[in-house]
Amino acid sequence: MTSITRRHFALLLPATVAACGGAPQPRGPVFKSYNGPPVTQVVVYKGRRQMYLLSGNRVLKSYGFGLGGQPLGHKQFEGDNKTPEGMYFVDRFNPRSRYHLSVGISYPNAHDRAFAAQYGLSAGGDIMFHGLGPEGRKLVQQRTDWTAGCIAVTDAEMEDIYAMLSMGVPVMIHA
Template identity: 50%
Template sequence: MRLINILAVMLTVLSLSACGSKFKTYNGPEVTHVVINKGDRRMFLLHHEDVLKQYRVDLGFAPAGHKRIKGDGRTPEGLYRVDRRNPNSDFHLSIGIDYPNAKDRAYARSVGKSPGGDIFIHGRPNGKKRGLGPDWTAGCISVKDRHIEDIYAMVRNGTPVTINP
């Protein structure tokens, strides 16, 4: 009987410790495409043509138009892919997209500038939950922390990301 009580206590402690974790699991349909519509500030996680989830997003501090150079505050437009994950991000969690692509680099080179980089879909800055206002990033796509936890669990590396104007 004592062994059963010990096991019950251990199971309770383990289940409670998982409650606060930012790392969720997902066992639903595969996310085959992420679509971000900058104009209406929405992100859609799709399984083929079916919308699995949608979220409100914030963008770069100068969101109109395609990102061209480092520091312009724009969020890229076009077709990219998820290419990395950062569980230790300064922004709760983050998943990277493969901006700049060859076309982005060629344009920036033609004007003698850097295209920038490190474009992520991420949560809020660690330790800061309010007061950022709309479109506050340097060019990334930001969502609420609880939403990036879902996105991080659902979206895999290699998933296409289309960012529309």
Template identity: 50%
Template sequence: MDRSMDRRKFVAGIAASSLIPSVALARTLEPYRGPVVTRVVVLKGKRRLYLMNGDKILKKYRVGLGTQPVGHKQFEGDGKTPEGSYFIDRRNARSMYHLSIGISYPNRQDVEFAMQHGRSPGGEIFIHGRAGKHKGLGRDWTVGCIAVADHHIEEIYMMVALGTQIDIVA
């Protein structure tokens, strides 16, 4: 093989590696080729997350929530996981929690409520993994995010597209 072919492979390898979600991943994530995830549903009381295609459940996962899981998130630092309809608005392949996908909290109503009380609504709410050092912290340990096992966030990360609706229910 000539040097130009070796160089192309090297450059292609570098480019491809920037697409791999995390340096910590021991394996390459497989592309998802199944039915489209049309909605994510989180039932806080049951500690379950469902990936839906219409009315059909494609996958279900156990979840952990914020340290104060009962009730809707109202203010930064309250330890609550939001309730309501939002959408997936960002992806973080370099998350300190293995991988993460962002939830569009706070919406306009959340901001207005917090401002009426002279507080911040908080933000940076994600579905994310546990990333080793967060294992063993118990079921509800986040500051308001939704935590799943690392191998589950890998599936969720690959299955859920930006713009997907997420309904978080008490």
């Protein structure tokens, strides 16, 4: 009887440890997978409302998008509703975004923070590529540029973008 108990214990121990967080657990909903060439750069043209995911010089995907409520000019201060311009990097993924899914960019950089600080203001932050989610679907019916400075695509497009991007990918945002 003792050997059966030990045997059962030996078989149940790995399953118990995995259930307590020892094994990786899936994040949120089931995500799309991407097995194509790596995205090496994201190029955004605010004026044209076009974003390109590139592998080297080859365009893998392009998307139209909505911007911040004040689409002209570079983001300088928190609350100005502008989308930044310049070189940034993918720096985080949020599978539980209120706008479906989101991928963060590294705004503000040191230059952005220093510029805002000389006016005694914050440069802001939390600039993302994101989907619409329920809130965005309502707002996009009223106007194209509705975010607080983010770059918004449809939920289905965001699922593709989320799958294709990885940490550290350069993001160049042009006027």
